[in-house]
Amino acid sequence: MRDGRHFPMRAMTARAADPPRTGRLGKRPSLLAWGAWAVLAASQSVHAATPASALLASVRRPLTSLPIASRIRVPVGPAWLETGFDSVWVTDILHHQVLRIDPKTERVVARIRVGSEPELGLGMGFGAVWVPDVKDHTLTQIDPISQTVRRVLPVNLAPYPEGSIGVGEGGVWVITNNGGTDAGTLTQVDPVSGSVIADIPVHRQSHAVMVAFGSVWVTSTAEHRLTRVDPKTHRVVADIVTHDRPLFLAAGEGSVWVLCQGDGSLQRVDPAADAVAATLALGVPGEGGDLSINGGYVWVSAEGTPLTQVDPRDNRVLRQYVGGKRLDTLRVAFGSAWLVDAGKGRVWRVPVADWH
Numbered sequence: 001m002r003d004g005r006h007f008p009m010r011a012m013t014a015r016a017a018d019p020p021r022t023g024r025l026g027k028r029p030s031l032l033a034w035g036a037w038a039v040l041a042a043s044q045s046v047h048a049a050t051p052a053s054a055l056l057a058s059v060r061r062p063l064t065s066l067p068i069a070s071r072i073r074v075p076v077g078p079a080w081l082e083t084g085f086d087s088v089w090v091t092d093i094l095h096h097q098v099l100r101i102d103p104k105t106e107r108v109v110a111r112i113r114v115g116s117e118p119e120l121g122l123g124m125g126f127g128a129v130w131v132p133d134v135k136d137h138t139l140t141q142i143d144p145i146s147q148t149v150r151r152v153l154p155v156n157l158a159p160y161p162e163g164s165i166g167v168g169e170g171g172v173w174v175i176t177n178n179g180g181t182d183a184g185t186l187t188q189v190d191p192v193s194g195s196v197i198a199d200i201p202v203h204r205q206s207h208a209v210m211v212a213f214g215s216v217w218v219t220s221t222a223e224h225r226l227t228r229v230d231p232k233t234h235r236v237v238a239d240i241v242t243h244d245r246p247l248f249l250a251a252g253e254g255s256v257w258v259l260c261q262g263d264g265s266l267q268r269v270d271p272a273a274d275a276v277a278a279t280l281a282l283g284v285p286g287e288g289g290d291l292s293i294n295g296g297y298v299w300v301s302a303e304g305t306p307l308t309q310v311d312p313r314d315n316r317v318l319r320q321y322v323g324g325k326r327l328d329t330l331r332v333a334f335g336s337a338w339l340v341d342a343g344k345g346r347v348w349r350v351p352v353a354d355w356h
Contacts, residue, residue, distance in 0.1 A: 056283055056320055063306065063323030068348050069336070070106050074099055076345035078326075083333040084124030085144040090340065090347060091118040091131070098122070098131055100147065101347065103334040110147040114140045120157065125167030126191040132174060134159045139172065139189065153194045158183035162247060162287065163207030166216055169231035171197055173209045173216050183207060186218055186229060198234045202227050212251030213271040219246040219258060226258055228274060238274035242267055252293030253312040259289050259300060266291075266300060268315065278315045282308055294332035295353065301330035306339055309355060319355070 077094035087109075088101040098118065100110040115133035118140075123130035128150065129142040137157050141150040156176040160183060166173035171188035176199070178185040184204040188197040205222030215237070216229040226246060228238035244262020251257070255277065256269040264285035268278040284302035292299045297318075298310040306327035309319040329340035335353035340346075 055281065056317060059317050060320045060322050063321050063327075066307065066321045066350060069351050070349040071341070071346040072101060072106050072108070072349065074108065074340070074345050074347055076343065078119070078342050079329055079340045080119070080121045081329045081331050081338060081340055081347070082122035082124060082129075083331045083338070084129065087144070088331070088333070088338055088347070089122055089129060091122065093117060093119050098129070098142065100144075103336070103349075106349065112142055112147060112149065114142075114149065115152070117161075119161045121164040123165045123167040123172060126172075128191070130165060130167060130172055132157055132165050134161060139165075139174065141194075151194065153189065155187065155189060155196075158207070160205075160207050164209055164249065166209035166211040167191075168211035169214065169216060171231065173211060173231075175202075175206050175209060175218070186216065188231070188234070200229055200234050200236075202229070202236070208247050208249050210249040210251060210256075212256060215271070217249055217251075217256055219249060221245045221247055221261070224262075226256070226269060228271075240269060240274055240276065242276065243279065248289055248291045250291035250293045250298070253296070253298065255312065257291055257293065257298055259291050259302075261285060261287055261289060264302065266298070266310065268312070280310065280315055280317065282317065282320070284308070288328040290328055290330040292330050292332040292337075295335075295355075297332075297352075297355070299330060299332045299337060299352075301328045301339065303328050306330070307337060307350070309352075 075092045080091040082089045090099045098112045099108050102109045114131050115136040115138050117135035118131045120132040120134050131140040134157050139153045139155045143150045156178050158175045158177050174187050175183050176185045176187040178199045182204040186200040186202045190197050202218050203220035203223040203225050206218045206220045208219045210217045216231050218227045224242050226240040226242050230237050243260040243265045246258045246260045248259040258267045264282050266280040266282050270277040284305045288303045290301040300308040305322050307321045326342040331338050337350040337352050339348040
């Protein structure tokens with residue numbers, strides 16, 4: 001929910017974990033995939049028809065009990081958040097700028113003017129901060145040392161306000177309409193020359209990109225797929241079926257994690273098998289949301305449920321804070337969870353280093 005819209009929450013029923021699926025190339029699921037599925041399936045089998053709210057009742061807490069240590073003033077309005085270069089970075093979409101926050105002093109130390117609509121996340125890598133603009137169809141490169149714009153590259157970005165870009169493995173990876181596709185082209189931009197290296201066909205209505213485990217990963221909300229691309233050969237090497245409307249991605253704890261907006265589930269993918277290893281019913285359907293992995297845990301944010309902590313050792317929800325509006329932009333770093341309160345113009349810092 002980066003554009004300020006509000007979406008009603010729907011009642012959800014929990015479903016048993018999906019067994020590991022075979023990837024497009026016929027790889028067999030690994031022991032991680034089957035082991036994680038077996039644990040989750042056993043824990044859910046007696047609750048298959050139980051509403052997700054009942055399964056989560058014991059870990060749900062009111063937002064008023066969230067231990068917020070600081071509220072850092074930023075402009076009111078939708079925003080994206082990322083961490084890197086020893087800082088917290090926030091896009092101020094309405095005022096066309098990127099803010100840099102020092103996590104030690106909790107102060108805004110720089111305001112950097114960018115394009116009209118920096119509303120597709122932020123990328124960190126190759127010594128720069130990368131800011132996609134879906135309105136101007138540009139990619140802005142910020143120098144974190146001088147805190148100035150180094151250059152602005154024209155890129156035919158697909159005009160969708162929710163998603164992400166990937167940085168690494170020889171490129172800045174974005175979803176474009178190149179070739180006349182419907183957000184169905186994965187484009188690799190050379191971080192040095194700024195030129196397009198490759199246009200790779202993927203599923204239509206693809207919006208989120210991530211670089212991890214030596215590959216580029218892309219979600220398609222229309223086709224319910226997680227696509228894995230080899231960054232060297234530019235070939236699709238796996239095409240994994242997911243739950244409804246997969247969007248946001250994160251990597252860590254040996255897995256790729258996908259937040260599915262259609263049913264509010266979190267899916268864990270084993271990159272060794274290219275297969276879904278576990279599915280967690282979080283009860284957070286609807287647009288918006290975010291994922292972050294840090295400190296040995298998976299962290300999820302969604303509209304109306306700004307912070308959920310998942311233990312990847314047993315795929316168990318440990319905490320889930322419920323309440324509030326326009327609180328679904330999340331990163332966990334520097335021993336804290338950082339959340340953007342778009343309605344009040346604040347970045348919350350929540351210490352989580354001792355959460356177990």
